[in-house]
Amino acid sequence: MIDVDDLIALVRNYNPHTSDAVIRQAYDYGRRMHQGQKRRSGDDYFSHPVAVAAILTEQRLDDASIVTALLHDTIEDTKSTYTEIAAQFGDEIAELVDGVTKLTNLQLNSTASKQSENFRKLFMAMSKDLRVILVKLADRLHNMRTIKSLPADKQAQKARETMDIFAPLAGRMGMQWMREELEDLSFKVLNPEARSSIIRRFITLQKETGDVIHKITADIRTELDKEGIEADVFGRAKKPYSIWRKMQEKQLAFSRLSDIYGFRVICRSESDCYRILGAIHRRWRAVPGRFKDYISQPKSNGYRSIHTTVSGRDGKRVEVQIRTRQMHEVAEAGVAAHWSYRDGELARNPFAVDPARWIATLTERFDSGEDNDEFLENVKLEMYVDQVFCFTPKGDVVQLPKGATPIDFAYAIHTRIGNSCVGAKVDGIRVPLWTRLKNGQSVEVITAAGQRPQATWIDIVVTGRAKSAIRRSLREEDRERFVKLGRELARVAFDHVGRKVSDKALKIAAKTLALPDETEVLARLGSAELTAREVIEAIYPELARQPADEVDHRRPVVGLTADQSFRRANCCQPVPGERIVGITYRGQGVVVHAIDCPALAEFEEQPGRWVDLHWHSGRHAPVHTVSLNLTIANDAGVLGRICSLIGEQKANISDLTFVDRKPDFYRLIVEVDLRDAEHLHMVLTALEAENDVAQVERYRDLGRKP
Numbered sequence: 001m002i003d004v005d006d007l008i009a010l011v012r013n014y015n016p017h018t019s020d021a022v023i024r025q026a027y028d029y030g031r032r033m034h035q036g037q038k039r040r041s042g043d044d045y046f047s048h049p050v051a052v053a054a055i056l057t058e059q060r061l062d063d064a065s066i067v068t069a070l071l072h073d074t075i076e077d078t079k080s081t082y083t084e085i086a087a088q089f090g091d092e093i094a095e096l097v098d099g100v101t102k103l104t105n106l107q108l109n110s111t112a113s114k115q116s117e118n119f120r121k122l123f124m125a126m127s128k129d130l131r132v133i134l135v136k137l138a139d140r141l142h143n144m145r146t147i148k149s150l151p152a153d154k155q156a157q158k159a160r161e162t163m164d165i166f167a168p169l170a171g172r173m174g175m176q177w178m179r180e181e182l183e184d185l186s187f188k189v190l191n192p193e194a195r196s197s198i199i200r201r202f203i204t205l206q207k208e209t210g211d212v213i214h215k216i217t218a219d220i221r222t223e224l225d226k227e228g229i230e231a232d233v234f235g236r237a238k239k240p241y242s243i244w245r246k247m248q249e250k251q252l253a254f255s256r257l258s259d260i261y262g263f264r265v266i267c268r269s270e271s272d273c274y275r276i277l278g279a280i281h282r283r284w285r286a287v288p289g290r291f292k293d294y295i296s297q298p299k300s301n302g303y304r305s306i307h308t309t310v311s312g313r314d315g316k317r318v319e320v321q322i323r324t325r326q327m328h329e330v331a332e333a334g335v336a337a338h339w340s341y342r343d344g345e346l347a348r349n350p351f352a353v354d355p356a357r358w359i360a361t362l363t364e365r366f367d368s369g370e371d372n373d374e375f376l377e378n379v380k381l382e383m384y385v386d387q388v389f390c391f392t393p394k395g396d397v398v399q400l401p402k403g404a405t406p407i408d409f410a411y412a413i414h415t416r417i418g419n420s421c422v423g424a425k426v427d428g429i430r431v432p433l434w435t436r437l438k439n440g441q442s443v444e445v446i447t448a449a450g451q452r453p454q455a456t457w458i459d460i461v462v463t464g465r466a467k468s469a470i471r472r473s474l475r476e477e478d479r480e481r482f483v484k485l486g487r488e489l490a491r492v493a494f495d496h497v498g499r500k501v502s503d504k505a506l507k508i509a510a511k512t513l514a515l516p517d518e519t520e521v522l523a524r525l526g527s528a529e530l531t532a533r534e535v536i537e538a539i540y541p542e543l544a545r546q547p548a549d550e551v552d553h554r555r556p557v558v559g560l561t562a563d564q565s566f567r568r569a570n571c572c573q574p575v576p577g578e579r580i581v582g583i584t585y586r587g588q589g590v591v592v593h594a595i596d597c598p599a600l601a602e603f604e605e606q607p608g609r610w611v612d613l614h615w616h617s618g619r620h621a622p623v624h625t626v627s628l629n630l631t632i633a634n635d636a637g638v639l640g641r642i643c644s645l646i647g648e649q650k651a652n653i654s655d656l657t658f659v660d661r662k663p664d665f666y667r668l669i670v671e672v673d674l675r676d677a678e679h680l681h682m683v684l685t686a687l688e689a690e691n692d693v694a695q696v697e698r699y700r701d702l703g704r705k706p
């Protein structure tokens with residue numbers, strides 16, 4: 001284990017302004033807290049945080065990062081707390097340590113590699129400060145370097161996580177060396193046979209060709225000397241995993257040198273880069289299509305370099321990268337360079353590139369409105385503040401906008417899950433569906449078959465996907481009902497004119513009425529946007545002249561589903577033309593009341609039983625019985641005259657009851673079958689005009705139930 005003086009010396013090497021005291025304090029505190037704890041290898045536990053700190057010194061990072069590394073497992077694994085660390089080391093360090101702890105506590109149990117991008121975003125979302133990720137990556141690097149002491153299944157799991165999440169994350173951060181090492185350490189665990197076969201073939205190749213690296217670097221150096229250019233030339237064999245991946249991707253044989261060795265020329269200035277390129281291309285033949293100039297056109301993550309592949313006399317190809325020292329540092333250190341020291345000073349903005357480009361790669365969704373210089377100034381990670389990342393029970397990550405609810409989550413998984421959602425559990429606890437989700441929460445959607453989205457959800461959800469799915473479902477629900485009713489109405493109307501309703505007939509109607517299809521015809525028929533008469537006329541214009549326009553007397557109201565029967569309420573006896581409302585009864589029965597019927601008062605507390613209805617607009621059959629209360633003179637022949645008066649109005653008397661018979665007047669109730677309100681009006685007017693009728697009124701207006 002590195003002792004505290006050695007650690008301080010490592011830091012002082014690159015940062016002469018380092019604070020011995022704070023590093024010493026963190027070292028002592030960490031050692032005390034982890035006292036007695038052992039790693040699986042048998043080493044003192046504290047050797048791990050110290051090793052992590054040492055990795056960060058290689059990246060030449062600031063004191064806060066080093067201190068965070070020393071303390072990174074204290075909150076998680078010891079009796080230390082956030083408050084205590086804040087009291088001893090200040091809020092900045094406490095925040096950083098807390099951030100690392102949160103990342104450690106994430107359950108990265110996804111088996112799906114396609115989820116790894118979301119995990120990486122989750123990491124960024126949960127890290128307010130990028131240094132949290134730098135410490136976490138160093139932590140993972142040390143754990144991978146010492147993975148041998150873990151049991152085999154744990155090794156495989158950690159290696160898979162590292163390959164899927166941490167290595168690409170290091171790449172995203174621009175730290176190429178870290179990515180390569182993490183990949184290779186994982187590769188060793190996940191596919192040891194492939195790795196050792198590549199190494200074996202590599203050794204064989206070296207025996208055949210001799211020390212290729214030395215030969216080629218010497219050749220390049222000779223050319224540069226001729227041109228009088230000062231530069232360093234490095235050659236290296238690529239990591240087994242890089243070779244393996246290239247072989248997989250391009251299905252190449254092992255023999256291509258350009259895929260095994262890489263050469264780098266590091267020089268002082270940009271113009272030297274192009275001079276070097278010229279010298280190399282003069283000496284060796286450039287392979288067409290392999291030249292890339294990332295200096296004039298940097299990669300979006302700020303990477304700058306010239307790449308070329310040349311082939312020598314023996315036909316063997318070699319890849320050469322040409323860059324300045326500064327370009328090289330950016331390529332290796334990546335975003336960590338922001339907190340690193342150069343020439344004893346904090347580098348702060350070492351990038352020769354537009355910092356905005358950096359952010360663009362990190363976020364992959366560059367928002368030009370953001371002030372990215374400010375971002376770097378504050379060294380805060382704000383790229384996913386408007387996002388939350390939640391887990392499915394299987395451990396998949398779902399990315400949602402801030403403010404998202406379990407309903408949004410359900411729709412993000414599948415429209416079917418959203419539509420049948422009836423409840424949700426967050427971290428195992430039942431919550432209301434309007435709960436706003438937080439980063440890292442695990443969400444379980446509870447569904448029920450046959451469930452439909454509620455209209456009120458529209459106002460709760462925040463994702464467009466959920467909103468449109470809910471709207472669609474609500475529309476479909478209405479539509480289904482209307483289509484069903486329309487089909488029934490069409491059947492009745494066709495029967496009425498002696499035809500059979502068929503898809504073919506309805507298709508003709510759709511065409512004539514300029515509607516998209518026959519279902520639309522039925523939907524509009526059911527919602528009373530079309531009358532049955534209009535539909536029939538569209539198909540059989542010859543029937544239009546005949547008075548075949550009567551409303552089916554069995555379905556005179558609009559708004560019922562096909563399976564709902566109905567009857568008119570006895571208390572108010574509504575007739576077509578009057579405003580009505582339906583009240584459902586057990587089963588499928590609906591009783592139709594006049595809108596102002598006093599009997600409705602008792603249903604006021606049961607809004608679910610009310611059904612919106614209206615009468616069909618066509619001509620109704622004279623079947624709507626209305627009870628009339630009549631007081632007539634007790635004279636011979638009066639009753640007969642009354643009956644013929646009513647008959648003259650083409651109304652039928654279906655019943656007649658004497659209620660009261662006095663010497664001078666009779667009181668009786670006459671049941672009259674009427675078409676509609678107008679018909680009733682005509683009958684009442686005719687009766688009132690008759691001298692022998694003392695009084696006439698609708699029975700319901702007496703305020704008594706029959």
Ligand code: MN
Nearest residue numbers: 048072073139
């Ligand atoms: Mn650790």
